[in-house]
Amino acid sequence: MTDAVELEHATLRLGGRDVLADVSFAIKPGEFIGVLGPNGSGKTTLMRAILGLLTPSGGQLRVFGRTPWRGDATIGYLPQLRTVLPDLRIRGFDFMASSLNGERWGLPSLSRADRAMIEETLSLTGARELAARPLSDMSGGERQRLLLAQALIGEPQLLLLDEPLISLDARHQEAAIAVVRGLCRERGITVLFSAHELNQLIGALDRVLYLGNGQAALGSVDEVMTAPVLSRLYGTDIHVLRAEGHIFVMSRGRDVEHVAHRHNHGPGHEHHH
């Protein structure tokens, strides 16, 4: 079977720096891959390369056996950098609709089937009530749920979710993981799900792709989350602690994943009810 994503000695270069250097791994169709690694380790760069927005400066990168190309409709994408216009008084439904064939010229139009598909996808992610509300009145978490729904639209075969859990509260984080996990199982969709913290994903993922120091390690949790592998990826001495089914990546007594996670938490999280 053709691999969903395959890198062969691939080098991804960004701004004069090799973000990933001579990296090889293969992701099989239908796998749920948790993508982890410190800031700047190349999680976003890898996704952009899969989308065809960045050409490898060396080696090969293939998506379902083909060279990636911009506008590939079989890939659903939730970008990490999400420009949000502060005073966008457009309702959620129209926001979703804008991405449907949004690259085509002409006037926007929706068929009955398009409308049904949008409604269905919104229900799937529990974002149905957001359809009628303007984006300017949504919390960060609500926008995030809308964006997740958006990435799922159009029955993609490959889902690239770049930090989809940011600004979601614990309940919605679990729900988001469950929805993606379900789609992965039922429809055989391949998922690359990046996060700052492994523990939430442990129950959902098939394998971990850990990036760092220009390198990558792909394997089961037990294979990747070890002191030697992570020390290589972090370029420093790493200890891996396991407690009650949780895994903590420690460097000099500090939990490196949690530190990074806190730094990335911008304003606009949802309140807990």
Add this chain to the structure above:
Amino acid sequence: MSIITDMFQYEFMTNAFAAAGIAALVSGVVGYFLVMRGQTFAGHALSHIGFAGATGAGLIGLSAIWGLTGFTLAAGIVMGLLSERISNRDVAIGIVLALALGFGLLFLHYYTAFASQATALLFGNVLAVDHATIATLGVLAAISLLALCVIMRPLIFASLQPELAEAKGVNLRFVSTAFLAIVALAVSQCAQIVGVLLVFTLMVGPPAAAQRVTTRLWSGLALSAGLALAEAWLGLTLAFYSDWPVSFCIAILSAAGYFAALGASALRWRHPHAAVLEDAA
């Protein structure tokens, strides 16, 4: 009804209604996207650059409308090409805007015969439009609306979700440049009616009010165009019977429309169910 028919006995009034109608429709439609993209300041800057173009054209013996259109169009395209995001940079735009006004003043200084037209350029002179101007406005309107129809789908996508649009194959720079060129054409039409200093009255007031009232795309677009048309024509009528300047009347109506819409949406938030939603946000 004689109150209305009185007005149309004068040719300058029928001309003014035609010209204001064309410019208002274009302003309402193009302005809707300008407000959606948060680029209203860029639109304002384009009008000031147009002022320099119009006075400069006078200096070398060209008609003001072509100087204005040419300069705004060139500036719009340059703004779009320079950077995807420069059109949102307030400081850079503010400096270019002031520089353009300065040049406009310099051109006026050297071409003193033109000075009488400065007020008309700055504040509009819709009561003086002739048939040739109406024809020009019609052509510019057709071009800008047609171009907008062609790029509308990717424009909306790129405005709402630039990162995703880029991944899906939308050329962000092209769309942004084409849009600013359309804005430039709309600005030069709008400036013929209310002047370069008051283009906000038709290009920002009506769409901003419309977006307060409805969050649906097509309803918002239609309401924005309708409001702009109503404010332009009511403004003309008000000016005819009050003897106040037309641009002042349109400015008053534009502000009134916006604040009424703001008040209406604030009242809606007081609704008990809405209050719960607001709390969650």
